[in-house]
Amino acid sequence: xxxxxxxxxxxxxxxxxxxxxxxxxxxxxxxxxxxxxxxxxxxxxxxxxxxxxxxxxxxxxxxxxxxxxxxxxxxxxxxxxxxxxxxxxxxxxxxxxxxxxxxxxxxxxxxxxxxxxxxxxxxxxxxxxxxxxxxxxxxxxxxxxxxxxxxxxxxxxxxxxxxxxxxxxxxxxxxxxxxxxxxxxxxxxxxxxxxxxxxxxxxxxxxxxxxxxxxxxxxxxxxxxxxxxxxxxxxxxxxxxxxxxxxxxxxxxxxxxxxxxxxxxxxxxxxxxxxxxxxxxxxxxxxxxxxxxxxxxxxxxxxxxxxxxxxxxxxxxxxxxxxxxxxxxxxxxxxxxxxxxxxxxxxxxxxxxxxxxxxxxxxxxxxxxxxxxxxxxxxxxxxxxxx
Amino acid sequence: xxxxxxxxxxxxxxxxxxxxxxxxxxxxxxxxxxxxxxxxxxxxxxxxxxxxxxxxxxxxxxxxxxxxxxxxxxxxxxxxxxxxxxxxxxxxxxxxxxxxxxxxxxxxxxxxxxxxxxxxxxxxxxxxxxxxxx
Numbered sequence: 065x066x067x068x069x070x071x072x073x074x075x076x077x078x079x080x081x082x083x084x085x086x087x088x089x090x091x092x093x094x095x096x097x098x099x100x101x102x103x104x105x106x107x108x109x110x111x112x113x114x115x116x117x118x119x120x121x122x123x124x125x126x127x128x129x130x131x132x133x134x135x136x137x138x139x140x141x142x143x144x145x146x147x148x149x150x151x152x153x154x155x156x157x158x159x160x161x162x163x164x165x166x167x168x169x170x171x172x173x174x175x176x177x178x179x180x181x182x183x184x185x186x187x188x189x190x191x192x193x194x195x196x197x198x199x200x201x202x203x204x205x206x207x208x209x210x211x212x213x214x215x216x217x218x219x220x221x222x223x224x225x226x227x228x229x230x231x232x233x234x235x236x237x238x239x240x241x242x243x244x245x246x247x248x249x250x251x252x253x254x255x256x257x258x259x260x261x262x263x264x265x266x267x268x269x270x271x272x273x274x275x276x277x278x279x280x281x282x283x284x285x286x287x288x289x290x291x292x293x294x295x296x297x298x299x300x301x302x303x304x305x306x307x308x309x310x311x312x313x314x315x316x317x318x319x320x321x322x323x324x325x326x327x328x329x330x331x332x333x334x335x336x337x338x339x340x341x342x343x344x345x346x347x348x349x350x351x352x353x354x355x356x357x358x359x360x361x362x363x364x365x366x367x368x369x370x371x372x373x374x375x376x377x378x379x380x381x382x383x384x385x386x387x388x389x390x391x392x393x394x395x396x397x398x399x400x401x402x403x404x405x406x407x408x409x410x411x412x413x414x415x416x417x418x419x420x421x422x423x424x425x426x427x428x429x430x431x432x433x434x435x436x437x438x439x440x441x442x443x444x445x446x447x448x449x450x451x
Numbered sequence: 452x453x454x455x456x457x458x459x460x461x462x463x464x465x466x467x468x469x470x471x472x473x474x475x476x477x478x479x480x481x482x483x484x485x486x487x488x489x490x491x492x493x494x495x496x497x498x499x500x501x502x503x504x505x506x507x508x509x510x511x512x513x514x515x516x517x518x519x520x521x522x523x524x525x526x527x528x529x530x531x532x533x534x535x536x537x538x539x540x541x542x543x544x545x546x547x548x549x550x551x552x553x554x555x556x557x558x559x560x561x562x563x564x565x566x567x568x569x570x571x572x573x574x575x576x577x578x579x580x581x582x583x584x585x
Contacts, residue, residue, distance in 0.1 A: 204526055217506070220551050262512075264509045314535070319507075
């Protein structure tokens with residue numbers, strides 16, 4: 065263990081669902097309560113709060129100060145990190161930078177999102193704020209419609225069958241069935257997938273992750289922090305990167321090649337001195353099923369046009385060659401906005417520690433988690449490793 | 452209603468006015484004053500012909516606030532003849548099935564209402580199948 069390395073000393077999460085009885089700040093407090101069950105936090109030096117929509121959905125800006133005080137941490141450094149759907153990964157990145165700088169000795173990364181205080185068209189308006197407001201959402205585009213434009217192009221370019229994305233949704237729900245924190249804990253059949261209502265053709269209901277309330281938290285320290293003395297199995301952040309591209313899909317040279325996905329992963333592998341083949345588990349941003357084949361292709365895991373074939377269980381299932389989204393991903397665990405990237409980290413840590421229950425992989429050492437905002441407009445990539 | 456914001460965008464919304472790069476002749480829409488092709492300064496206005504083809508498309512059934520009256524509507528990526536791709540709704544295609552590669556042209560249509568806040572109607576570009584002389 066190196067004193068300068070960054071470690072995740074504890075994790076906490078709450079079930080992803082519609083928490084009608086629980087407010088934004090109470091969701092945050094529940095995740096911190098879960099975190100405290102694993103580790104004495106005291107007053108952490110800093111709080112990096114990941115959230116996408118509080119100003120829109122809860123009329124609440126200045127969230128980090130509000131939450132820090134609500135948690136009883138008055139006086140600490142606390143800022144909100146917003147990078148669209150990548151807010152969770154971006155907040156983790158900020159915590160790593162802060163700890164590496166030496167200016168803080170401990171950091172809490174807390175992702176929280178409260179969707180259910182609004183309904184229907186108002187949620188669609190909030191979601192659409194993550195697009196280019198003047199030239200995309202002004203024309204009635206929504207994130208799911210944008211994903212459908214990508215899917216239509218992908219299906220057209222490679223002449224693939226219309227059920228090509230089914231495998232990803234089926235695998236996600238199969239894994240969600242083993243995750244007590246998942247919004248959907250029931251497996252689905254291919255028949256159920258094929259009969260689902262079209263939302264934005266060619267994407268149906270099962271191609272789109274459900275928006276839901278959630279909160280998840282991480283406690284990060286350097287190796288020389290006293291909290292590390294009590295921990296036997298240590299989880300190291302062995303890489304941390306973030307890359308950005310155009311928000312508007314129409315501004316991309318090739319909408320099917322997500323450069324930030326590739327750049328952030330390549331840089332992360334270099335930092336960790338690992339190859340793709342040494343990654344035991346990938347937690348990737350499946351807010352829309354079409355994202356997965358394009359991420360896998362852009363990352364160089366599979367050649368362009370072949371990514372959709374990896375939806376099959378023997379490839380990306382729990383016992384497949386490239387285990388993917390082991391706890392259900394965004395599709396089955398749910399899409400709690402800015403908390404999504406923090407859930408990915410919690411799930412990866414639980415796998416590395418052998419605490420993933422029914423979905424436990426056999427002895428994973430390195431997990432790669434990637435949090436996306438839109439189709440790679442922001443890509444935050446981390447590699448977590450057990451020592 | 453963000454009046455100044457919509458006013459600022461009137462040349463783009465009504466006239467499809469973008470820019471042309473004086474260094475590499477790259478056509479730019481929306482205008483951004485920096486050429487995405489060569490990174491040079493590009494502030495020279497350029498009016499697009501409004502002709503292009505459908506590059507991708509989908510349908511929105513459940514629309515965000517302000518667009519409900521139009522739902523279901525078809526939104527598309529349009530590849531303009533001069534090069535750039537833009538996002539816009541398709542209109543006036545009736546029973547004609549939309550397909551990738553379909554030739555389209557710009558028209559001005561109502562884009563969004565303000566929910567009777569001030570009664571202002573926002574107009575802008577949409578695209579319809581190219582009309583052929585009978």
